[in-house]
Amino acid sequence: MSSSMQTLKVELGARSYPIHIGEGLLSRPDLVLAHVPAKQVMIVSNTTVAPLYLEQAKALFAGSGKTIATCILDDGEEYKHLVELNKIFTALLESRFDRKCMLVALGGGVIGDMVGFAAAIYQRGVDFIQIPTTLLSQVDSSVGGKTGVNHELGKNMIGAFHQPKLVLIDTLTLNTLPDRELSAGVAEIIKYGLLCDASLFGWLEANMEALLARDPAALAYAIARSCQDKADIVAADEKEADVRALLNLGHTFGHAIETGMGYGEWLHGEAVGAGMMMAGYMSKLIGNITDADLDRMADLISRAHLPLYPPPQIKPAQFLDMMSVDKKADAGHIRLVLLKTIGTAYLTGDYDASALDRTLAEWNAYAGEQE
Amino acid sequence: MSSSMQTLKVELGARSYPIHIGEGLLSRPDLVLAHVPAKQVMIVSNTTVAPLYLEQAKALFAGSGKTIATCILDDGEEYKHLVELNKIFTALLESRFDRKCMLVALGGGVIGDMVGFAAAIYQRGVDFIQIPTTLLSQVDSSVGGKTGVNHELGKNMIGAFHQPKLVLIDTLTLNTLPDRELSAGVAEIIKYGLLCDASLFGWLEANMEALLARDPAALAYAIARSCQDKADIVAADEKEADVRALLNLGHTFGHAIETGMGYGEWLHGEAVGAGMMMAGYMSKLIGNITDADLDRMADLISRAHLPLYPPPQIKPAQFLDMMSVDKKADAGHIRLVLLKTIGTAYLTGDYDASALDRTLAEWNAYAGEQE
The missing domain is CATH 3.40.50.1970 (Rossmann fold)
Incomplete structure (x- = not known):
């Protein structure tokens, strides 16, 4: 009971x-x-x-x-x-x-x-x-x-x-649930913190180990908070005209990873983990978030046992190609969810293309170094 | 143009x-x-x-x-x-x-x-x-x-x-369009007349030959009138709770004919033609419509080159069995659309079961005599 x-x-x-x-x-x-x-x-x-x-x-x-x-x-x-x-x-x-x-x-x-x-x-x-x-x-x-x-x-x-x-x-x-799938679920919880709930992000920094140890109270808190965050977004935009697209933070990069590796190779949450880091890095390049913010992200994502980097075999050109056929693309133009701060995201098609190119190139290089 | x-x-x-x-x-x-x-x-x-x-x-x-x-x-x-x-x-x-x-x-x-x-x-x-x-x-x-x-x-x-x-x-x-399919379409037009539009029924009695000759003005009139009749019913009941079920006049009998013969043997409209006659006959037995009304129905349906009788090889017991699995049945109980008058139909599960039995038996006998 x-x-x-x-x-x-x-x-x-x-x-x-x-x-x-x-x-x-x-x-x-x-x-x-x-x-x-x-x-x-x-x-x-x-x-x-x-x-x-x-x-x-x-x-x-x-x-x-x-x-x-x-x-x-x-x-x-x-x-x-x-x-x-x-x-x-x-x-x-x-x-x-x-x-x-x-x-x-x-x-x-x-x-x-x-x-x-x-x-x-x-x-x-x-x-x-x-x-x-x-x-x-x-x-x-x-x-x-x-x-x-x-x-x-x-x-x-x-x-x-x-x-x-x-x-x-x-x-x-x-x-x-296998550990790897638990971590993949945590990726989505981190996503809610990043895109709209700085307080959840802070809670995760304090409670990641309890969550991974499957502490019932920690799980119930994180699940309820995530559902509430998503419900607030969906209530504002049930049929995904606009606001709901924010839920795709990390997903445009992530889907490219899943497609590029063949589905099943990377878990969805793992691809989202690396995808959020790439969105975060690009947000930093554009001047939105700080180096310290990016470090907090990397710290939390790796404590969740999620990958920070995409697989190195997916080269920047292939990334770009797969991102442009994503369902969120508009006539081939890549729209991205980026971070303003930890806890605030926005959807945009109007960004410095060189920041995207640099993100793809540098994260491909980082990924290679990890091997 | x-x-x-x-x-x-x-x-x-x-x-x-x-x-x-x-x-x-x-x-x-x-x-x-x-x-x-x-x-x-x-x-x-x-x-x-x-x-x-x-x-x-x-x-x-x-x-x-x-x-x-x-x-x-x-x-x-x-x-x-x-x-x-x-x-x-x-x-x-x-x-x-x-x-x-x-x-x-x-x-x-x-x-x-x-x-x-x-x-x-x-x-x-x-x-x-x-x-x-x-x-x-x-x-x-x-x-x-x-x-x-x-x-x-x-x-x-x-x-x-x-x-x-x-x-x-x-x-x-x-x-x-092949003649046989034209007639099958006319069956549904007759259905609208019978269930809610006595004036359309009268128009059909005066214009059946023009319709079958594909006179453009006659076709346009009959199509527009039928669409309007259906639209009025659907507007009252978009998700088929109640009123919309009236559109199934002749269909519970008709689906049993289609299923019993194997789909494709009888066209849907042909099965509805015989099905309307059976619903009409039962409505007469119950005391709703007159012999003269039934004669008007038989006259119009045969002028449309549609069958008045079901195939004799489908026996009453088989009819009953197939009618009870129809989507409109409620937990096996057969609900039927019957006529109050030409131009007024009603849905009911509360009828004299012997009237249904008699309808099935007598129309099976009539059908046999036609052969």
Whole structure:
């Protein structure tokens, strides 16, 4: 049982929903059943998470009289496509689930994105709840309503905006998360500190070791704070016209790293770690942040066991090329999220191109020196 | 050039859009370009319609400076699935189309449903316009925003609500439509008359031959009237809670015919023709409409060259079984749209079950006698 649950509400008018965060929440049916009017519930998970938490998730509905079915997908970003998605529809139709049914996403970001998207388009839209079991999905996909799958020619190119009815975050599920994935989740938390929350950044400087040791109170604080930061940004800009683009701090550089290395080689959070350093360095070159600020960033990112440098084999020209096809690019022109200070970011397409060139060249050189 | 264009506006707040109906509208770029701010336009059609109208559709954008690409799908309901849909995404990504691009659906109902759905989920939603080239799609999918694809276990089980920015109906495109498909489209027009528009029903009694002869003025009148009737119903109930279900007059019986015969054997409109007669007969048994009303229905439906009877090989028990798995069924209980009068329909699950049994038995017997 959780002694210290935190709850925050994502405010989206009629589509508002709560996020409950705490230790042991997977044993709290009362938190879940209040949001599940459906008589038919399909729990979707993957081959890694199901053996760990599926029975607990099913037990949330024990004695409720609801029909509970399950669908277990293959695990991994390489299965995040339409053909795998169709397995969810097959399971729903074989169980004769109607348009009043509800889906439950039990797993990390891939499961959350796929199940949310399946819910968005099954019989033109049914409800779903999220039980994210990785730190990255807890601080990232809990808020924002972005769902979808990849296409072989681009990540997340097929999808919908679809908000969950509830997000249930049990910090105990992080005890089974590999260290490398924990760090990758921390990268996104650092990102919130950098882009809009200097106080969170300071808290991370004081509490990084507690976080990596999976201290429940530290985890709950960092997760709640991150979700709140993201919720504030999304509330201001649900469909990503402008403000929401700030969430891509480190991501334009990071996506180039992921694409250049081939997906799966670097974890997303690892690429974001190096990407934030590159955005920070460029922000310094432009005269926004100080050397001391950049040192604070490097210190925190390396304490999180995240890489500071991109892989040296990706040369500046290749970086530029991949950055210009990023979804955030506007007709090939690279727009970047840069830092004004630690805690304040801005989106701009109007910058000194030589600062970008110098960043790419120097960080490629630094990266080479690390080898 | 059209001398007598009709325009109606589907009122859906910020998502309102116009439907232009007239002869030769495929030669009117002025009507189209006003609704296409996009610089990248993808025209999607099929192997039957593209040879007839693709060049004309492309010419709408001649000299506009826009990038025009095309994607030609296989023709037929059997290709209305996720794998075929993915061809549209591949074409869009190969052309590097971004989220400000626009899709154009050029074809019948299958193309309209698929392209609308592709637009709903490409990069989480882009705009589209419809150029329906069959009578059925002109009077049915022009209004309502329902998009989607089939699953092997059920029709239209995967989809989204997504409204077009414009519907352009050129009645000249009907000159290449096979007679049997023209009649199938007329079935839906008769349906609007029966369910909410006694005056349209009377007009059809006076003008059926002109309609089947593809008289441009008659076509334009019947299409505009049907779209307006559907728009009024959809405006009252966009997401199909209640009123919108009236549009399924004849469809619960009709879907059972389509499923029982195997899709493609009977055209949808043909199944709806027999289905309306069955709904009408049951409405008479219940004491709503008179023998004379039923005769008027039979007369009009047979003048449209549509079947009055279901195929005799589908026995009453099989009918009942298939009707109970229809999407409109509520936990297996069959809800039906019945007639109060010609021009007034209602949805009910509260009817004398013996009237349904008698309808199925007697129409199976009538059908047998026709052979």
